[in-house]
Amino acid sequence: MIKKFVNEFEQALLKLDRLTARRVSVEASRHFTAAKFVEKVVTPALERIGLGWEDGSVALSQVYMSGRISEEVVDALLPPSAPERTDQPRMAIAVFEDHHMLGKRIVYTMLRASGFELLDYGHVEMEGLIHRVKDDDVRVLLLSTLMLPSALRIKEVRRRLGDDIKIIVGGAPFRFDDELWVEVGADAMGKSGAEAVGIITRIAGDIS
Amino acid sequence: MTQKTMSSLQRVLTSLSHKEPDRVPFFLLTTMHGAKELGISIEQYFSQARNVVEGQLRMREKYRHDCYYSFFYAPIEVEAWGGEVLFYDDGPPNSGAPIIRNAENIKHLTPPKIEETPCLLKVLEATRLLKNEVGDDAPIIGVAMSPYSLPVMQMGFDNYIELMLDQPDLFAQLMKVNEAFCIAWSNAQLEAGATAICYFDPVSSTTITPREMYLKTGFNVARQTLAQIKGPTATHMASGRCLPIVEDLANTGTAIIGVSVLEDLAELKSACRGKLTVLGNLNGIEMRRWTLEQAESKVKDAIARAGSGGGFILSDNHGEIPWQVSDEILMAISEAVHKWGKYPLTWLEDHG
Incomplete structure (x- = not known):
């Protein structure tokens, strides 16, 4: 199941599709805690996008917007003052x-x-x-x-x-x-x- | 077989027509090194057209390369739009804080008038003086930032990406204003004596923009702009990748592409053969710590990968050699081109 979420989240980011990224996060939060979602879905998806940037298959504008969209999603789930961040x-x-x-x-x-x-x-x-x-x-x-x-x-x-x-x-x-x-x-x-x-x-x- | 020695201009034009000239043409794209030649600071050097002319003349005599480069520094165009330029003792001038602080400013943006802009007039004067000095012996390469890449300096890269994606109307307006400036600026340089314009367009590279988005944006901007520049153009990716968009670049009407060391030169040459001349791709950043032997070997390797059949100009991969690269290394590069670049490249049979 995690693999499916990672794939969907990564594809949403690469297409700069904020709505789908949010939908995946809402769906995933029914199964995991916010911290787990970040660790198991967001980070691996961003890692894969980063590898794509290094091998030339992903462009910098996609990397940048993937980070921005992920940040919005994570801020909604895990506010800056959350104990998991400290x-x-x-x-x-x-x-x-x-x-x-x-x-x-x-x-x-x-x-x-x-x-x-x-x-x-x-x-x-x-x-x-x-x-x-x-x-x-x-x-x-x-x-x-x-x-x-x-x-x-x-x-x-x-x-x-x-x-x-x-x-x-x-x-x-x-x-x-x-x-x-x-x-x-x-x-x-x-x-x-x-x-x-x-x-x-x-x-x-x-x-x- | 021996060939009569060609002038630099003949050499470059022959290679551009995808034939082999007497040797591989070689563009040593040095800017700040002229200040070293004159023994003055970088800021002082760029303060007068005459300095740049003298620097270019001395460097070509010393390194025996095949062009003059009337380029001063990248943020000169932002300076023209009212932006700040920061000078350093040991590197290229850099742009200061962005001039477009708020996307709404784009609605009221107007391009600078070239005839009233001192920094641009200085470049035109240098171009005219160079042309008077050298005539048609070697091409004079002028530079214009592409309308699509200039906003990185006008408003900051992050704000620009978000504008492109979220505010298509303001993006279109910015492109319209920038296109008008780029065309006027390029044509002014051509009128002053530049042989060709190097259209710097790193944002169009696939390092920055995915092809799908490029086709909707930077490609159309380039096609419209290049069509109105009244002379030949070279599109430079300034270290960005371009292999997936080689066909598209050819369709913009450009004649040359400046390519990155991040891509294989042989593959690029093969994709460009007969359509575009490849300009590149020595690693300027690494060049700083090359040994003399490495310099020779890198030049030899580049010629082996892309030299056959013409359609190739040896150069660095960014369009500007860093200040930290020593004269000895530049000389070693030059000697290697003169040694290994003579056509026909018979040594390639042994090279494998």
Whole structure:
């Protein structure tokens, strides 16, 4: 039965069909708890869409809208204050040094659709980022970049924040150079929002 | 068999007609490296047309490639629409906050007048000066953002995707205004001396838009726009994939496609053979840490995959070489094209 829900939900997302996505969630909630629905249906469907993005069979606009629709569905089932969302390290996400927000929004919505809560810093420059991360006691920082020079400056972010904070990177420069994330001192790199969900699930488990 | 050496323009035109010229044409799409040549900052470099002309002349003399690139930087068009451009010491200028903050603004949007827009006039001046200097020796490649891709900088990618899906009337209005600008801007560059226009259209790539949606949107925009540009055009996917839409791209009226390293060059060449010239696809991001040997091997491999029969121009896969790529690597790429790119490619028989 779960497989059927995953397939239906994934197809609804790829067709950008909000009504069917909601219908599947309502139907599934008769059989599972909200948290179980997120874990067993939403996350696997988004993972499959993420794999499609990596192999070129799914387009970025579909990935983005899938995240948005899933986020709406999950917010209705699992409000931001739900206790299921709170058992996790403090996380923040930001676009580093430019105004291209799409990648960050995809990861943000995918993580929220998977039941995580995180601070959204929007666009940040070096000094502002360092202060906010320290003030908010962030343990896991996700950084998205579009431009190569910004990606290279994450090395400086790592130096300023030290090794206790986990830094996860993503964005075009990292997709085109598999070794770049290691060079800048990140703990991990996600090629898609779905990969980011997998990384965060693993890291959250390690930290707690 | 030996062939008489061709001029760069002859070489490119021969390859565009899907025949083999004397060697594989090679577009080294460098912009910021001109500032290095002149020993000035990137911001200073782009502040005057004369700097860009001097940079382009020096780089072509040094690297012996087959075009001049009158492109300054991607957000220059947003600057023309009143947007902010942010300069960096070590990378391309980037667009600031979007100029369309609210989709409703689209109803009142009007395109900038080229003759009253200093940043565009600077590009036209550089194009004219280049044309006066070089005549018909090598093509001058001008650049225009496609009306379909410009909104990423005008309003932000996420807002644009939602506009496209949820507000078709405002999307159509935005395309109408952007088309008028793109046509006027492209034709102004052609009149100033550009040989061809590189139509940057990454949003049409299947990396961003599924084919079904592309056919309803970016395809029609490109067909209408390219038909009114009074010169040859090359459509560049700026690192995006395009294999599933090669036939569609050919039907937009473009002559060349700039392809991604994410797709196999041999497959792309095979799909494009006789219809479109393939421009690509060296990985500019990785290029930064290539060794000299890797540079030669990547060039050789690209030529092996796509060189036969013409219809191929070697280039990077994004349309702009990153600032961090060293002169030594650019030189190694150039030497490799001159060594392995000579037609006929007899060494291919041994290469397997």
